[in-house]
Amino acid sequence: MKQAFSLWPSQQSPEALRVPRNVNGKLPPWASGMPTTALRGSRHYFQAAALVLAAAFAGGTSILALPGPGGAGASWRWLALALAGLALLAVFMLVLRLLDRLQRGEARAYAIFERAGVSLWEEDWTAASQAVLALKQQGIHDIQAHFTAHPEQARTLRRKVIIRNVNAFTVQMMGARGPEDFIGPLDRILPDTDQTFVQWLVALANGESVFRSEAHITRPDGSVIDTIFMAELPKSLDGFAHIVVTAIDITDYKAAHARLVAAETELARASRVITVGTLTASLAHEVNSPLAAIVVNAEACLRWMHRPIPDLAEAEAAIARVVNDATRARDVVARTRAFLSNTPRQHRHLDLTEAARDAIMIVERELRGHGVSMHFDADSDLPKVVADQIQIQQVLVNLLLNGAHAMAETPAPRDLTLTLRHVGQDVQVAVRDRGVGIAPEQLARIFQPFHSTRAGGMGMGLAICRNCVEAHGGRLWAESTLGEGSTFHVTLPAAGL
Amino acid sequence: MVPGIIAVVDDDEAIRVALRSLLRSMGHEVRLFADAFSFLAEATLRPPDCVLTDIQMPGMNGLDLQREIRRTMPGLPVIVITAFPEEAIRRQAMADGALCFLSKPFETAAILHWLAEALGERK
Numbered sequence: 001m002k003q004a005f006s007l008w009p010s011q012q013s014p015e016a017l018r019v020p021r022n023v024n025g026k027l028p029p030w031a032s033g034m035p036t037t038a039l040r041g042s043r044h045y046f047q048a049a050a051l052v053l054a055a056a057f058a059g060g061t062s063i064l065a066l067p068g069p070g071g072a073g074a075s076w077r078w079l080a081l082a083l084a085g086l087a088l089l090a091v092f093m094l095v096l097r098l099l100d101r102l103q104r105g106e107a108r109a110y111a112i113f114e115r116a117g118v119s120l121w122e123e124d125w126t127a128a129s130q131a132v133l134a135l136k137q138q139g140i141h142d143i144q145a146h147f148t149a150h151p152e153q154a155r156t157l158r159r160k161v162i163i164r165n166v167n168a169f170t171v172q173m174m175g176a177r178g179p180e181d182f183i184g185p186l187d188r189i190l191p192d193t194d195q196t197f198v199q200w201l202v203a204l205a206n207g208e209s210v211f212r213s214e215a216h217i218t219r220p221d222g223s224v225i226d227t228i229f230m231a232e233l234p235k236s237l238d239g240f241a242h243i244v245v246t247a248i249d250i251t252d253y254k255a256a257h258a259r260l261v262a263a264e265t266e267l268a269r270a271s272r273v274i275t276v277g278t279l280t281a282s283l284a285h286e287v288n289s290p291l292a293a294i295v296v297n298a299e300a301c302l303r304w305m306h307r308p309i310p311d312l313a314e315a316e317a318a319i320a321r322v323v324n325d326a327t328r329a330r331d332v333v334a335r336t337r338a339f340l341s342n343t344p345r346q347h348r349h350l351d352l353t354e355a356a357r358d359a360i361m362i363v364e365r366e367l368r369g370h371g372v373s374m375h376f377d378a379d380s381d382l383p384k385v386v387a388d389q390i391q392i393q394q395v396l397v398n399l400l401l402n403g404a405h406a407m408a409e410t411p412a413p414r415d416l417t418l419t420l421r422h423v424g425q426d427v428q429v430a431v432r433d434r435g436v437g438i439a440p441e442q443l444a445r446i447f448q449p450f451h452s453t454r455a456g457g458m459g460m461g462l463a464i465c466r467n468c469v470e471a472h473g474g475r476l477w478a479e480s481t482l483g484e485g486s487t488f489h490v491t492l493p494a495a496g497l
Numbered sequence: 498m499v500p501g502i503i504a505v506v507d508d509d510e511a512i513r514v515a516l517r518s519l520l521r522s523m524g525h526e527v528r529l530f531a532d533a534f535s536f537l538a539e540a541t542l543r544p545p546d547c548v549l550t551d552i553q554m555p556g557m558n559g560l561d562l563q564r565e566i567r568r569t570m571p572g573l574p575v576i577v578i579t580a581f582p583e584e585a586i587r588r589q590a591m592a593d594g595a596l597c598f599l600s601k602p603f604e605t606a607a608i609l610h611w612l613a614e615a616l617g618e619r620k
Contacts, residue, residue: 285553288580289509292601296515299605303522311522318518325511 028207031133033236052090119170119227119247123186125204127160129240132204143205147198148377151415158197161186164242173249174219181220189217191224192413193368195360195376208233214250216368224368226254261362265393283332290329297321349384349495350392352420352427359396360418363404370404371414378420383494385427387472392492395465395476399431399488402461406435406486422494426474429490438480446478500524501546501616506536506562507578508554512601516549519605520612533557537565544570547615549608552579552586560586563593574615578603 301318480486552559582600
C-alpha cells in the first residue's frame with residue numbers, strides 16, 4: 001500500500017513524510033484505464049443480448065430479402081417475424097435479469113454503505129481528476145508546486161468536488177440532522193485552513209492506489225473536528241464519479257498529540273533556559289570577582305595617594321593590579337563567548353522538510369484560529385543543512401506566526417505559503433503572506449531589537465531570528481509590497497557531502 | 498577608626514591582595530588565607546578582630562566556616578562577601594549571625610562601614 005502523504009504523526013519518519021513526485025510526465029494509469037462501473041461485471045449479458053439480437057436481425061432480414069417461393073411468401077414473413085419476436089423476448093428477459101441483478105447489487109452495496117460502523121462519504125471527484133489530467137497533458141507535472149503557486153485554482157477545484165451521500169454513522173459523528181447537511185460541494189465542510197486537499201490532487205496525479213490524509217472539517221454546528229480520510233482511488237476516469245471515502249474522528253488524539261509536541265518543545269526550550277541560567281550565574285561569578293578586585297584596588301590606590309605623605313609605590317602597585325584584573329575580566333568574557341558559540345547549539349545534519357513540517361504542526365492550531373490557509377511545498381532533492389533543530393524550528397515558527405498576524409486584518413483567503421528550494425549551494429526558505437505588507441521605511445527597521453508593530457510584542461522575534469540564521473552562516477531578509485503582502489527569505493548553506 | 502587585625506579568607510588571590518592593600522592603607526593589620534582550614538588553624542592561636550570571608554571556596558565553604566567560628570570563637574564578627582548573591586544563601590548567613598552580607602563587586606564604603614562597626618563592637 002503506497003501512501004502519498006500523511007501528517008499522521010505515527011508515520012513521521014522523514015521517508016514517510018516525503019511527498020513522492022511524479023514529474024516524469026507519464027499520465028496516471030487511470031487516465032487510460034477501462035471503465036469500472038457496475039456494468040462491467042455484467043458485460044457478458046450485454047454481449048449475449050447483442051449476439052441474439054444480431055442473429056435474429058440477420059436471419060429476419062435475409063428471410064425477408066429472399067424472394068419467397070411462389071405464394072408461400074406470406075408464411076416466410078410470418079416465420080421471420082416470429083423469429084424476430086422471439087429474439088426481442090430473449091433480449092427483454094436478459095435486460096430484466098440484468099436490471100434485477102444491478103438493483104440487488106446496488107441495494108446490497110447501499111445497505112453496507114448505510115449500516116457500516118464507520119463514517120463513509122460518497123464523493124464525485126470527476127472535475128478534479130479531469131483538471132489534474134488537463135494539467136498533466138499541458139506538461140505541468142509537479143502538481144504540488146503548481147497548486148502551491150496557484151492556491152486559487154485549488155480552491156476552485158475544491159468547490160467542484162461534490163459530496164453525493166454520507167451514511168448514518170457520518171450523520172451521527174458530525175451531529176447533523178441528516179445526509180442533506182453534507183450533500184453538495186466539498187468546500188462547505190472542508191475549511192479553507194485545510195492543508196490536505198492539494199495532497200489529494202497530488203495523489204491523483206501520481207496514480208496512487210490508496211490515499212490517506214489528515215484533514216479538519218467543519219461540523220454543521222460550526223465546530224471543527226480532526227479526521228483521517230482514506231480512500232481507494234479509482235483505476236479509470238469514470239470511477240471518480242463515485243469515490244467512497246472513509247473518515248475517522250481523531251480530534252482527541254490530535255489534541256493530545258499537540259499537547260505532547262508543545263510539551264516537548266517547551267521542555268527543549270526550558271533545558272536551554274536552564275543552561276542559559278547556569279551560564280549567566282557562572283558568568284556573573286567569573287566577571288564579578290575581577291570587578292570586585294578592580295574596585296578595591298582602585299579605592300586602595302586613592303587612599304595610598306591621599307595619605308598625608310602619599311605612598312606612591314603602594315598606589316602604583318594597586319593600579320598595576322587594576323590593569324591585571326581588567327585583563328582577567330576581559331578574558332572571562334572572551335572565553336564565555338567562545339563557549340557560547342560552540343556548546344549550547346547542537347549542530348547536526350538537519351532535514352529542513354522535516355523541521356518545517358514540525359513547525360507547521362506546532363502552529364497548526366494557531367494558524368487555524370487565524371483562518372490561515374497554509375500551503376507547503378519542498379523540493380524533493382532538498383539537501384540537508386548543518387543546524388540546530390530547535391533554533392531553526394523557532395525561526396520557522398516565528399516567521400509563520402508573523403505571517404499569520406500580518407493577515408489578521410485582511411479578508412479571506414489568507415494564504416500563507418512556505419516553500420523550500422534547493423538553489424545552488426543553498427537551501428532557500430520563503431514564507432509568503434498576503435497581509436497588509438510593510439512600508440519601505442519600516443522594512444529596514446523590523447530586524448532591529450525592540451522594534452515591534454504589535455501591541456504587547458517585545459519586538460525581539462525578528463532580531464533574534466536574524467541573529468540565529470546568521471550564526472548558522474545564513475541570511476534572513478524580507479521583501480514586501482504594501483497591500484499585497486510580505487515574503488521572508490532565509491538561506492542556509494547546504495551541508496557538504 | 499581604631500586599627501585592628503583583619504583576616505581575609507578568599508580563594509581568589511586578586512581579591513585577597515586588593516583587600517590587603519585597601520585595609521593596610523587604612524592602618525589595619527591584614528592576614529590572608531586562601532581557604533577556611535588554614536584560617537581556622539591559625540585563628541585559634543592568634544584570633545583576629547574581624548573576618549572577611551568569601552562563600553564559594555574549595556574545601557570548607559564560607560557558611561560552614563562561619564558556623565565553625567560561631568562555635569569556637571563566639572563574638573568574632575564575620576563579614577560575608579560573595580560573587581554569587583543568592584537570597585537563600587544570604588538568609589542562611591544572616592541567620593548564622595553574619596554581621597553583613599555583601600556581594601562582589603561591593604562598595605568599599607560598605608566594607609569600611611561594617612568594619613568600623615565590627616571593630617567598635619570588639620572594643
